[in-house]
Amino acid sequence: MEADAARLIGAGLACFGMIGAGIGLGQIFGSYLSAAIRNPSAAKGQFGTLIFGFAVTEAIGIFSLLIAFLLLFGG
Amino acid sequence: MAAEAGKQFDPVRQFDIHKMVDIQVGKYDISFTNSSFMMVVAVAAICLFLFLSTTKKSLIPGRFQSLAEISYEFVANMVRSTAGRDGLQFFPFVYAIFMFILFANIFGLIPFFFTTTSHIIVTFALAMMVMVTVLIVGFWKNGFGFLKLFNPSGVPLILKVLLVTPLEIISFISRPLSHSIRLWANMLAGHIMLKLFASFGIAMAVGLSGIFKIGAIAPAIMTIALTPLEILVAFLQAYVFAILTSVYLNDALNPGH
Numbered sequence: 001m002e003a004d005a006a007r008l009i010g011a012g013l014a015c016f017g018m019i020g021a022g023i024g025l026g027q028i029f030g031s032y033l034s035a036a037i038r039n040p041s042a043a044k045g046q047f048g049t050l051i052f053g054f055a056v057t058e059a060i061g062i063f064s065l066l067i068a069f070l071l072l073f074g075g
Numbered sequence: 076m077a078a079e080a081g082k083q084f085d086p087v088r089q090f091d092i093h094k095m096v097d098i099q100v101g102k103y104d105i106s107f108t109n110s111s112f113m114m115v116v117a118v119a120a121i122c123l124f125l126f127l128s129t130t131k132k133s134l135i136p137g138r139f140q141s142l143a144e145i146s147y148e149f150v151a152n153m154v155r156s157t158a159g160r161d162g163l164q165f166f167p168f169v170y171a172i173f174m175f176i177l178f179a180n181i182f183g184l185i186p187f188f189f190t191t192t193s194h195i196i197v198t199f200a201l202a203m204m205v206m207v208t209v210l211i212v213g214f215w216k217n218g219f220g221f222l223k224l225f226n227p228s229g230v231p232l233i234l235k236v237l238l239v240t241p242l243e244i245i246s247f248i249s250r251p252l253s254h255s256i257r258l259w260a261n262m263l264a265g266h267i268m269l270k271l272f273a274s275f276g277i278a279m280a281v282g283l284s285g286i287f288k289i290g291a292i293a294p295a296i297m298t299i300a301l302t303p304l305e306i307l308v309a310f311l312q313a314y315v316f317a318i319l320t321s322v323y324l325n326d327a328l329n330p331g332h
Contacts, residue, residue: 048153048318055315059257066260069267073087 007071014068021061028053086270090193090263109189110197117178117191146174150317157321161328165321168208172201173317180262180309184302193262195255202255205320213327224330254319261312265305272298 032050036043096107128139136144150170154162176192183190191197213221225243226235272294280291 048156051311052315052318055311056257059253059261059315062260062264063256065264066256069264073085073267 011068011071014064014071017064017067018061021057021064024057024060025054028057086267086274089266089270110191110194113179113182113189113191117175117182120182121174121178153318154321157318158325158328162321162324165324169317169320169324172205172320173313176201176258176316177310177313180313181306183262183266184305184309190262190266192258193266195259198255198259199251201316202251205254205323206251209323209327212324213330216328217330221327221330224326250323254316258312258316261308265308269298269301269305272301
């Protein structure tokens with residue numbers, strides 16, 4: 001198999017990592033929503049934690065996207 | 076697609092560094108590049124914004140003074156809630172990091188401007204600054220008690236030696252890595268996506284024939300939709316970098332969980 005072909009296949013495989021990030025993000029926002037509907041007044045105070053949790057979970061998905069981009073466009 | 080796309084559609088060329096003023100010291104190349112220029116622009120913009128908006132010093136702030144005060148309070152509340160009152164001595168550090176990353180990220184979104192934080196060396200330098208500060212502060216304030224960070228209470232000794240302490244050490248060493256790569260990968264991926272969708276639009280408008288050229292509207296709409304997302308990501312990544320800095324500083328000031 002040529003190196004170029006292997007790179008493209010690898011880039012496609014690397015995108016599987018974003019499955020986990022998607023599930024994790026759904027978990028975070030889902031649990032925030034269900035708790036916020038039960039206790040709306042306490043929800044505002046935890047919004048910062050929500051955004052922080054979103055960002056660190058999204059980062060893992062972006063790490064896998066980074067591998068895909070490095071394989072596609074890297075030198 | 077990657078290899079033969081045509082050089083003008085290459086989404087990675089936007090990250091090239093061009094020297095503006097060539098400066099060589101011995102065998103070190105310390106030229107003033109487009110990256111350094113954008114860093115200077117970001118710092119100048121921050122200073123101008125803060126100086127000009129607080130000239131009147133009125134008790135009831137006008138619009139710009141409000142903006143400056145809001146940014147100050149936002150970061151101050153963040154530092155106080157994660158690092159406690161002792162952490163406030165590091166407020167200038169965290170505020171500088173937050174504003175620099177925010178302005179650098181936002182300026183990168185302006186067309187034809189360069190994103191400094193899209194290079195790993197820039198974000199790694201920032202993360203190493205944080206790590207070195209944490210180490211120095213940790214050992215200064217707590218002496219060798221700082222190593223209590225790797226010695227959590229309530230764990231049986233055999234488990235501690237075999238599993239917990241090596242894991243804690245590895246996770247501590249990987250902090251600057253994840254700290255820097257998070258910001259870098261977000262900026263890199265965002266800008267590559269923007270450039271990619273824009274190049275799809277141009278390729279469709281040029282390559283398709285006749286009535287099908289109208290199809291180029293789809294990638295154009297995608298680019299337009301991505302831009303507010305990238306603005307949100309710019310702000311979010313600055314916030315996450317700053318809040319993680321405060322969390323690590325809290326680890327240095329009060330080690331042992």
